[in-house]
Structure formats: structure tokens, C-alpha cells
Amino acid sequence: MPALLLLAIKVILTVTVVLLTVAYCVYAERKVIGHMQQRPGPQFVGWRGLLQSPADVLKLIIKEDIVPTKADKFIHFIAPVLCLVPAVLALAPIPFNKSGSLLIADINIGVLYILAVSELGIFGIILAGWGSNSKYSLMGAMRSAAQMVSYEVALGLSLVGVFMMSGSMSMVEISKAQSGSVWYILPQFLGFFVYCVAAVAETNRTPFDLPEAETELVAGFHVEYSGMKFAFFFLAEYTNMIVVSSIAATCFLGGASGWLLPPLVWYLIKVYAFLFIFFWLRATFPRYRYDQLMEIGWKFLIPLALANVVITALIKAYI
Amino acid sequence: MGIKEFIGWVTLKDLRQGLGVTLKHLRRPVVTYPYPKQEFLAEERWRGLHTLWKDENTGLERCIGCCLCEKICPNWAITITTSHADDGKKVVDEFIVNAGRCLYCGFCAEVCPVRAIRQSTDYARKVHKRGDIILNKKELLERGGQD
Incomplete structure (x- = not known):
């Protein structure tokens, strides 16, 4: 029973911390993008706008929940949940420190589990687009499905090199394998590059935010959502960002290893640095056209990832 | 390549x-800066709300009632009523600027041959009643000065 209790505490702790991080991710994103455009960002609610996120959350909870008359009520209701739950589930095998005391579940196919589970979030997006019975939503959902399916291939392939080098799919084993030698970002720089691009596309972020392209599709798959249901999509997007950042930190940046500072701090620094790159990209790049997006995915990233796999295999076999 | x-x-x-x-x-x-908290100081050349000016030496209005500003105004924001005094001189009875219509293009100030109508740096015309946005001659003269 104590083991179960400990597990419950760990789950609650992780989910709470991640959701709080998500709330302040939005604040950080607005601040970073603001300063990149030489304006201060949120600054009125609380000291330097630090209470902006709680205010937003309150607003979203109080807001009226609108369901379109012609929407499929059940699907419209279930879609945000289906979007958020996989995103939170994917947090389970992430090792926040070296000893694994903060780990919820040490699965021996950890990375595969994360990729598989977070991919289930597509169902939520497709059902949201389909269930709200709006052409913008459906268009956004279709784009999202096509994009996530094509970039999932590149994302998975980019990590194969890491699996080959570490000889394991467990997140803990991968970070352990790096603590003795160099971080995999150096030998696997090609894989890292492909992973970064595919991760941005996977989480539907700028410059690959076609599913929710404001200028074309109003808001894509969540046009018809308001209040807490909309907040669920929002939470799912940012939780997914944290998950892909954590995979990057574990697989390419050596997990929790580092000098002087405690492992947890190192891990968080790496994750936040990766999140900063997300914001940075959003402040810099315009959106890709749909055919360009597909072209980058199929003609550029997948061949690169395959080449990376082949090169890693050859080096692993002969050297 | x-x-x-x-x-x-x-x-x-x-x-x-x-x-x-x-x-x-x-x-x-x-x-950028938080506008209502921090006052915005307009440049000297800012094209803001209109003012009517008086002559420095005589203290009389500079406006000669030529109505060029009324003619050139693209939004018909200016309405001038003139009459003739007993000695035959033209008198400006009323000079109305509807600031709600004005687009602050500055043509009126530019076309004025005697520099009677000028634009101030006042960029925020805040009124509580809709009618108050219309400025008459007295108000315009109060806003202006002498030179």
C-alpha cells in the first residue's frame, strides 16, 4: 500500500507541477515574444504581470461553455478530454532526476510509449474538428491529422539513432548511457536537427501551426470551443511541448547529468531551454504553406532521418 | 548555385x-510604454486638435474669414459664418470645428494665409457628451495663444 500511495503522490506532484509550468509557459511565451518585438508583454496583473496566468485560468473557468446546435454533442464533449489525457499520460516515463526517485514508471520501452501515447492526441483533434460540425474545424483537423501522421515518421526515425547508440529504449537507460560518454547531441546532430523540426511540427507550433492557422482557419480545430474545453486543448498543446522537450533533454542533451547543480535543476534547465527555442521560433518565422509543409516532411526530413539511421548503423557495426 | x-x-x-x-x-x-499610466508627450510637429491664434501686437484675431480652411477640409469638419461690419470689414461670427469629423490631415493649418488656425499637440480629445466634441470659436481661441 505505501508503494501505491507513493506512486499516487508522485503522479499528483508531476501533473500539478507540469500544469503549473504550462500556465507559466504561456506567460513566458508572451514575455519572450513581446521582448523580441520590443514591447513588454503582459505587465498589469500582479507584479510584472506574473498573475496573468491565474487570471486567464479564472477567466476560462468562468466563461460560458458554448456548444453549437448542429454539433455532435457527445463527440464535442469527449474531444478535449481525448486531447489532454494522452498528453498527460506521456509524462509517466520521464526521468526528472538521475536516481529515478521522481520517475512514475520506468518502462523499458519508455520513448516508444511516449511517442505512441502522445500520438493518440490526434484522435482528440480529429474528433474536435468533426464533432463541432464546422468547415473551419474540419479543415484544421484534417490538416492536423495529415501533418502529425507525416511528421511522426520523421520524429520516430530521428530517435532510432539514439536507441542504437544507447542500446535501450528506456528513458533512464538512455540518460545513463550518456553520463559516461558525450551527450548524444554531438554524434547524433543530424538526428537532433530532424527531431527539433519534427517536434515543432508534432506539437502544431509555428512555423508549422497550420491546423490552427489564425489567418486562414480562424483557430482550426478548436474554433467552436470556449471556456474550459478550450483550455483543455491549450493545456494539451503546452503539455505536449513539455513532453517533446523532455524527450529531447533525455535523448540528446544527457538527461539530468551536469556539473555542480543538482540533477533536477539541470533537467529543468534543459527542458526550459528547449521551450525557449519554441518561443523563439514562434517570434521569428512565418507559417509554411501546406504543400511546403508536406514537402519538408516527406522529401527532406524523412530521407535525412533515414540517412542518419544508416550512418549510425554503419559506424556502430564497423567502428 | x-x-x-x-x-x-x-x-x-x-x-x-x-x-x-x-x-x-x-x-x-x-x-512601447503603458499609455494611460505614462503620459505620451507628442512631438512639436504633432497634428493634434485645432487652435485659433491672435495677433501679438493688436490682440485681435488673426483669422480674416477667407474660409479657405472650410473649403479644403476633406471631411467638412470646419464651418465658418462671416458677416460685414459697418465699416465694410469682414467679421468672423462663428468658427466651428467638429473634432469628431476631423481626420487631422493638417490641410487647414497649411492652407491658412495668416496662420490663424494651427494644430496643437493635444492628441486626446476626451468628452463626456457627444456634443462637446464640437469646438466653437471661443474654445478654439482659448486653446490658442498670441504671436
Whole structure:
């Protein structure tokens, strides 16, 4: 029973911390993008706008929940949940420190589990687009499905090199394998590059935010959502960002290893640095056209990832 | 494509440059400010609310009632009523500027031959009643000065 209790505490702790991080991710994103455009960002609610996120959350909870008359009520209701739950589930095998005391579940196919589970979030997006019975939503959902399916291939392939080098799919084993030698970002720089691009596309972020392209599709798959249901999509997007950042930190940046500072701090620094790159990209790049997006995915990233796999295999076999 | 361009293409030169620009701007100071909290000080050349001016020596109105500003105003924001005094001189009875109509193009101030109507740096015309946005001659003269 104590083991179960400990597990419950760990789950609650992780989910709470991640959701709080998500709330302040939005604040950080607005601040970073603001300063990149030489304006201060949120600054009125609380000291330097630090209470902006709680205010937003309150607003979203109080807001009226609108369901379109012609929407499929059940699907419209279930879609945000289906979007958020996989995103939170994917947090389970992430090792926040070296000893694994903060780990919820040490699965021996950890990375595969994360990729598989977070991919289930597509169902939520497709059902949201389909269930709200709006052409913008459906268009956004279709784009999202096509994009996530094509970039999932590149994302998975980019990590194969890491699996080959570490000889394991467990997140803990991968970070352990790096603590003795160099971080995999150096030998696997090609894989890292492909992973970064595919991760941005996977989480539907700028410059690959076609599913929710404001200028074309109003808001894509969540046009018809308001209040807490909309907040669920929002939470799912940012939780997914944290998950892909954590995979990057574990697989390419050596997990929790580092000098002087405690492992947890190192891990968080790496994750936040990766999140900063997300914001940075959003402040810099315009959106890709749909055919360009597909072209980058199929003609550029997948061949690169395959080449990376082949090169890693050859080096692993002969050297 | 030359070798240099090819290397640039492979290493994503344009994307790197874009990221560099945003990173450079991140370190720069903020150029905006919270407007209602911090007062905005307009430039001297700001085209704000109108004023009517008086002559410095005589203290009389500079306006001669030529109505050029009324004619040139693209939004018909200015209405001037004139009459003739007993000695035959033209008198400006009323000079009305509807600031709600004005688009602050500055044509009236530019066309005035005697520099009677000028634009001040007052950029925020805040009134509680809709009718108050219309300025009459008295108010315009109060807003102006003598020179």
C-alpha cells in the first residue's frame, strides 16, 4: 500500500507541477515574444504581470461553455478530454532526476510509449474538428491529422539513432548511457536537427501551426470551443511541448547529468531551454504553406532521418 | 548555385539570420510604454486638435474669414459664418470645428494665409457628451495663444 500511495503522490506532484509550468509557459511565451518585438508583454496583473496566468485560468473557468446546435454533442464533449489525457499520460516515463526517485514508471520501452501515447492526441483533434460540425474545424483537423501522421515518421526515425547508440529504449537507460560518454547531441546532430523540426511540427507550433492557422482557419480545430474545453486543448498543446522537450533533454542533451547543480535543476534547465527555442521560433518565422509543409516532411526530413539511421548503423557495426 | 550559396542553403543561412535578428531584438530596450499610466508627450510637429491664434501686437484675431480652411477640409469638419461690419470689414461670427469629423490631415493649418488656425499637440480629445466634441470659436481661441 505505501508503494501505491507513493506512486499516487508522485503522479499528483508531476501533473500539478507540469500544469503549473504550462500556465507559466504561456506567460513566458508572451514575455519572450513581446521582448523580441520590443514591447513588454503582459505587465498589469500582479507584479510584472506574473498573475496573468491565474487570471486567464479564472477567466476560462468562468466563461460560458458554448456548444453549437448542429454539433455532435457527445463527440464535442469527449474531444478535449481525448486531447489532454494522452498528453498527460506521456509524462509517466520521464526521468526528472538521475536516481529515478521522481520517475512514475520506468518502462523499458519508455520513448516508444511516449511517442505512441502522445500520438493518440490526434484522435482528440480529429474528433474536435468533426464533432463541432464546422468547415473551419474540419479543415484544421484534417490538416492536423495529415501533418502529425507525416511528421511522426520523421520524429520516430530521428530517435532510432539514439536507441542504437544507447542500446535501450528506456528513458533512464538512455540518460545513463550518456553520463559516461558525450551527450548524444554531438554524434547524433543530424538526428537532433530532424527531431527539433519534427517536434515543432508534432506539437502544431509555428512555423508549422497550420491546423490552427489564425489567418486562414480562424483557430482550426478548436474554433467552436470556449471556456474550459478550450483550455483543455491549450493545456494539451503546452503539455505536449513539455513532453517533446523532455524527450529531447533525455535523448540528446544527457538527461539530468551536469556539473555542480543538482540533477533536477539541470533537467529543468534543459527542458526550459528547449521551450525557449519554441518561443523563439514562434517570434521569428512565418507559417509554411501546406504543400511546403508536406514537402519538408516527406522529401527532406524523412530521407535525412533515414540517412542518419544508416550512418549510425554503419559506424556502430564497423567502428 | 555557387559553392557559397550551396553551403548557405545546406546550413539554413536564411533561417539562422532570422533567428539572429529576433535574438538581437530580445536584448534591446522596450520601445512601447503603458499609455494611460505614462503620459505620451507628442512631438512639436504633432497634428493634434485645432487652435485659433491672435495677433501679438493688436490682440485681435488673426483669422480674416477667407474660409479657405472650410473649403479644403476633406471631411467638412470646419464651418465658418462671416458677416460685414459697418465699416465694410469682414467679421468672423462663428468658427466651428467638429473634432469628431476631423481626420487631422493638417490641410487647414497649411492652407491658412495668416496662420490663424494651427494644430496643437493635444492628441486626446476626451468628452463626456457627444456634443462637446464640437469646438466653437471661443474654445478654439482659448486653446490658442498670441504671436
